[in-house]
Amino acid sequence: MKRIALLLVLVLAAPAALRADEGMWTYDNFPKDKVKQSYGFSPTDAWLESARLSSVRLAGGCSGSFVSADGLVMTNHHCAHSCIEQLSTKEKDFVRSGFYAHTSADEVKCPEIELNQLVQISDVTAQVNRATEGKSGEDYARAQKAATSAIEKACAASGAAGTDEKLRCDVVALYHGGVYSLYKYRRFQDVRLVFAPEFAIAFFGGDPDNFNFPRYDLDVSFIRAYENGQPFHPENYFHFSPHGAKEGELTFVSGNPGGTDRDLTVAQLAYQRDVALPERLLQLAEYRGALTMFTQRGQEQYRIGEAELFGVENSFKALKGRFQALVDPKLISAKAQTEAALRRKVAKSPALQREAGGAWAEIEKAEAEYKPRRLDYQQIEAGQAFGTKLFRYARTLVRAADELPKPNETRLKEYRDSALPQLKQGLFSRAPIYDELEMFRLSYSLTKMREILGADHPFVKKVLGKKSPDELAQELIAGTRLKDPALREKLFQGGKQAVEASQDPLIQLARAVDPEARELRRWHDEVIEPRETRATEAIAKARFQVEGRSNYPDATFTLRLSYGAVKGYEENGRRVDPITRFAGGFERATGRDPFKLPESWLAAKAKLDLATPFDMATTNDIIGGNSGSPVFNKDLEVVGLIFDGNIQSLGGNYGFDATVNRAVAVESVALTEALDKIYGAHRLVQELKADLRLSWRVERVSAPLLGPLAPPGGRPMGRGAGGRARAR
Amino acid sequence: MKRIALLLVLVLAAPAALRADEGMWTYDNFPKDKVKQSYGFSPTDAWLESARLSSVRLAGGCSGSFVSADGLVMTNHHCAHSCIEQLSTKEKDFVRSGFYAHTSADEVKCPEIELNQLVQISDVTAQVNRATEGKSGEDYARAQKAATSAIEKACAASGAAGTDEKLRCDVVALYHGGVYSLYKYRRFQDVRLVFAPEFAIAFFGGDPDNFNFPRYDLDVSFIRAYENGQPFHPENYFHFSPHGAKEGELTFVSGNPGGTDRDLTVAQLAYQRDVALPERLLQLAEYRGALTMFTQRGQEQYRIGEAELFGVENSFKALKGRFQALVDPKLISAKAQTEAALRRKVAKSPALQREAGGAWAEIEKAEAEYKPRRLDYQQIEAGQAFGTKLFRYARTLVRAADELPKPNETRLKEYRDSALPQLKQGLFSRAPIYDELEMFRLSYSLTKMREILGADHPFVKKVLGKKSPDELAQELIAGTRLKDPALREKLFQGGKQAVEASQDPLIQLARAVDPEARELRRWHDEVIEPRETRATEAIAKARFQVEGRSNYPDATFTLRLSYGAVKGYEENGRRVDPITRFAGGFERATGRDPFKLPESWLAAKAKLDLATPFDMATTNDIIGGNSGSPVFNKDLEVVGLIFDGNIQSLGGNYGFDATVNRAVAVESVALTEALDKIYGAHRLVQELKADLRLSWRVERVSAPLLGPLAPPGGRPMGRGAGGRARAR
16 A cells, blocks of 8 residues: 555646546547557557457446457456356365366356447437436436437347347446437347466455556456357457567557546535545445454355455555545645636636536535435445345345336336346346355444444334344344245246235345335435536536537446556656566565465466566556456557556546556466466467457448447446446 | 534634633633633632542543542543453453442452542743753754653652652643643552443443433443552542532533644644544544454453454544544634634734744644654554554563663653653553454554555565464464563563563564664654644744633643533434433333343332433533543532533534533432442442532642652653544
8 A cells, every 4th residue: 555646636737638648538539649649550440440349348347358259258357256256166166276167168157247348339419418408306307217218228129129138228428418328239148257367366465465566466367258058259359469568569458447537526526535435435444344354254254255355455445545636635626726717618608607607506506415315325225234135136126026017218227128137137146145144244234224324213223123233134134035046036027916925034124115215216316316417417518618529538337448558657766667577476475365376376487487577557547447458559469458557546536647647457478378388278378369360350340230229228327337436 | 423513613713702611621720700600600719629639530541530538439431441351251241240349348459540630730831941942853852851851750759758659740731832731640550440330331322322412321430549558538529419410500520631633723634634534544444343343253252352342433433523523624614714813913923923933834844744654653663563462561671671771851751750650550460361352453453564554565574574464463472471460570670681581572573673663753753743842832822922821722631620511402403302311221222232221220120210310411521531520510519420422522622512512421310329229339329428528628628748849741742642542
């Protein structure tokens, strides 16, 4: 945990004058000319299309890429971590020992991974704006919901046979509502695990080294997209570079940054700094302490709890870095200057003033209104009070029974037709569930509910009665039968009647708390959110008027392309070299977790070329959600695999400082060297090295799979994005 | 955890115009006229002297009072909690079951409690200022140290036979250095436990109800001061009121508030808000999560860990309240206005400008210089890296061997002659030590050291080598023999030679890390602290010039007197009654921890008068450290026992809002009713009710025990105060 030297401040003061390498660009607005100016290379439209189609999103919150003609997908170990754990048992722990499918028949289906390939982007701003024009409050919210769900539905219906579960159509708010885009994806839910190294090398250095550089991690896994029981054959995929990347080389990263807050208003930033981030951090810190102790109960508890612990520690460190960036008064004052400049310009134009003049005050009002009920919302509706996945199943069943009979456009977002494939994948998942872990989670979260809402809160009294949190948790987890996916499927198919007849204690709890939860949801979706969204829309439009659309939008867990170069930096007066080598990993090893190299590495040491590049730092502008993104060169060859950012990159949530902000990636040659010499994964190496130069030739770009425009979705359009730790 | 409505802001803008009831007044500057104006009663000097001499301080961080002619002292259960736990065993757990000494012979010595009775206050400002005049940096620090240790030494030598361990003399910096006072105490180290109720009623409602009101707690313990093996007979003590306190009644509180930050500069407050408090809170939160799980390993682990858990949760809640107060922008801007007004006045006077004009910038500079090394300082010198009391013993032995041969005035403060009695009491304590708890603590703290300083920090590498934190902790705790108080005493007496010859692994660790730790200490004490102290002195003097000395100083864990009244308040639009009754406690009970009444209460219910007042809220201005303070009426009769503040009082660290800030106390009639009818503690009831009207008659005020002026000390004079959770 090094201290963040926030030099980005001066940069922030002049957002229109972008520095070299900054930007998480949408594919339909990529600044080819800037890249040309800086690096002498200008991507063609065909090049861009091929890169886009070679990229995939892991719907749970990561990125990846097709790296063979047979649908092989490269991503991070930590992106497939849950799958690897779900496929493990007490007897056979693939997280610890790694996984390799020697033959195609050995590839095993991941219970909960969904892949999305972005096949088309369309601008639907005009349609959405027409629907909401002149409206406010709940009218606005309902009109927007109706418009976007209609767009998504039409998109999904453009597939072969009416609504096609192989399509995923999301209307995405970009520039905080300045632009609405329809993102049409090809969806894969049959995804199988091919290879994962041991956790000890995937996450060498553990939490102490997380978000640091230099690094020595092989944070990779390979999975494969299947369709109709067969490997999918993408027309576009990245070829593996035989050389990796050299210092100074131009690098592109295509992936799905989960979210940034670079365009928030000062009031929104202050809320993050003073309320949302501190609260979330304190919750994470305490839970981390408890969960760490849970994993220390024994080897089995470590096995079943460690993926969650990784997630908690990762979020904690990321959000802590953001908090530290935000309390730097220079950052806020630079943001305030920028905002004041825009407001002055708005004030000078009567038209802009009419549209956007009151927007900043509106946002403050929304924050002020949200704040006193935020804890109720988080605990009761967002479900923090009930921290077991079994409760999530119960609530999904209860709500699906109510929502599915309604017309599509009036349902809660997560029950729209467009969202159902992902919902069902999660609900029917055969991933194992461990009573001990679920009891711990639920007991913990009920205790915190009582603390956060107060012992005298009516909701707390309703839930606990005279029971202690631990007692209630034990009863509920021991009593529920929702661990059985067949029962969940039966209840889902049985609809309202089946759910109402259920004696399951978690179903009954979910039903009992639904009135309070739904009331909070209504308030959030129809009072708070529209007020804020209308205002941010107005500001974005004002900004377009003033600046043009030369900028990139805040990240929203949609596909973005960034450019940069392999490059070192200065830290505490010392130069940090951008490339590490295998030798350094062996030097850093202590033989003790988390600095313990796996046996396989120790055994293979003599065979390895220790000068092989291991990890690298690049100036690409990325953030959480980019994990698993390919790093590629101008020939569309994979030269690396993003898995982290350096500690200085954590302030990147608010602005990009090219002098020290670095993406951290595994070098492609480290991957092939390790697969070949350490893991003997020859089938995989051959597939990666297969001499199929691909995809960037125009004629091979896939014909549109489906019709033109049209929708599903399921991801909340408003704030925040899946897979991203965002405090509110 | 309710939200704090910070209405104190307007008040803060005009600090000179104090509101009724505000103030933690020194006994030598008590605003008799204000009390007269508000309540029609003006204390005489004799009254004040009697109240002062009837008050005691628990040197570990609490307050108390003499309540009988036989040296009986009333304080809180939570102030004697450690003692009660230390006297317990696995077989006989007095925390759980309560303690009552049926006869005087059954009273048991507390291993680590020291009581201080304040016998004299003298102003030594001129002496201290003369010594430091014109000096800065380390010259300033050394001159001040020499002057204060000389004053303390002379004071201690004024006892019967040279340096008298029955005296304790501390030079205290008030008004952040505007005034230096010598506080001369009579010291008691033979303190015995007389009575404690069950933890379940002492802390009924547990952490959920902590810092809340209404409350239903009997947070009391009785201990007794002994001298020469016999009960001490104070000439001044408080009589118990037969009536308790009624709504609206004038109440005084005499006790030792640990610290407040009402006079900090804006830069100091911003540092608290942005750096110190968030960091400390995150550490506490995580440790709380882990420690809670430790206490859940089993009943015995709960028994040995629960006192520490109470402390952690209490600090966490208190500091969180402070953080929430500080992020209210209105608070900081009110403080900024006040500060700007003072600076304008300073600027208008050439003399003031010369003395104090640069002070604010100096403080900012000190903060800026401290910040980059703060984590090193906290981990290495403040000892956070080594979270076991066994390491504290080791360091004390190592440093005592180096320090004691030096002249008194050049020693580190905690090794001055004046500090040795308390040091030895702690070091030779026979309190039990539990390997499992110490291993947990040390393993935890070493892990955090690696995280906070970073795995590549040279100090981390020096301490851990290739070992994991857990491995090293196990080795050290299993290997050390410092658990044995006889060995500690032997090493202490053996001095440098004995310590250097020791093969004990913790002694060796403490010796190995001492160079780095001492270098940080030197930097802190001779660079950072003098810079800040000089500047705050200058500001205080400027303030005296401008405002006179009509104000009270920030709290410093020295005796203060506050006045107020029993009074309700408004919360979320609803009136909170100032007095609760026994009946309410029975209603609140759920039968489950922490809302489970002890058996003794359930059994006695029929005998009790359920209309008996239980706890009460008063407008007295108190803060942490006041725990255990007597609440008394104008006749010097005890009407209550302070044990907490309401949630709104947490912002009281920065300013007092009389509309909602409330002290929370047990009513004296609840104490006598419970002692009598629930606990059958007739010996104790008789002693409390003994009809000895006392102490406020002038002629009975004790003659000065000792000579006039003179010194010891041991408490850091600069920032922060013992017993107080203060983040830095």
